[in-house]
Amino acid sequence: MYQAVIFDLDGTLLNTIGDLAQAGNYTLAQMGLPGHPVEAYKYMVGNGIPMLLHRMLPETARTEENEQRAAQLFFPYYDQHKEDTTAPYDGIVPLLDRLRGAGVKLGVVSNKEDHLTRQVIGQYFPGVFDDVRGHVLGTPTKPDPHLVHEMRAAFGLEPGQVLYAGDSNVDMFTARNAGLDGCGVLWGFRTAQELKEAGARYLVAAPSELEALVLGRPAQKER
Structure with a gap:
């Protein structure tokens, strides 16, 4: 049994891709640039909004000013x-x-800006999480593990007692860099192949499977 689970946010807890895509395409339209299908944004997110902005711009328009x-x-x-x-x-x-209810500590570590992460969690999951941390300007984003290290230490737990759950290779690299078991969720933005190649120890197709894994019931590994 794991005593804590640290979750990614976008693509893991919340399906945010529609609103991110809408904001991205609004931005591009205001700049006189072509937009993208919603599906394309699933492969632009994951490394923070500044990287999303970089990726959604046409290559010829990727200047600091733009x-x-x-x-x-x-x-x-x-x-x-x-x-x-x-x-x-x-x-x-x-x-x-x-x-x-089972006494498992819950946390969120996201590459979304810290104030946005806290706002969104407060809106959809008020009072649910023991700790919530997003990206702070001037610090590295995931897969750098510093926020995960800080959260695990705040929980007072060893790496083997904490599971990290996310939907992308960034999350699996984060788990590995933090010395945690990584669980890839298949309902998010990326593929099982990507998660496997990034070193996911577990893959789960539904939240009920993640519950079984955390609470020590039989769970499939490496689908």
Whole structure:
């Protein structure tokens, strides 16, 4: 049994891709640039919004000036529209309730900006998580493990007692860099192949499978 689970946010707890894509395409339209299908944004997110802005710009437009302009457009729009279509994935709320009921500590570490991460968690999961941390300007993003190290230490637990759950290779690299077991979730933005290649110890197809894994019931490894 794991005594704590640290979750990624986007693509793991919440399906945020619609609102991120809408903000991205709004930004591009304001700059006179072509937008992208929602599916394309699934492969642009994961390393923080500044990297999302870089990736969504056409290669010929990836200048410092354009990225700054994109940030000026994106952040206010996304802040106003970040809850238009965003919602927890099916089964996530019951999962969190049951884990808390079993005494498991719960945390979130995201590459989303810290104030946005806390706002979103406060909106959708008030009072649920023991610790929430997002990216702070001037510090490295995941897969750097510093936020995970800090959270695990705050929980007073050893690496083997903590599971890290996420939907992308960034998350699996983060888990490895932090010395934690990594669990790839298959309901998010990326593929099972990507998660396996990034070193996921476990893959789960539904929140109920993650619950079984954390609480020490039989769980499939390496699907």
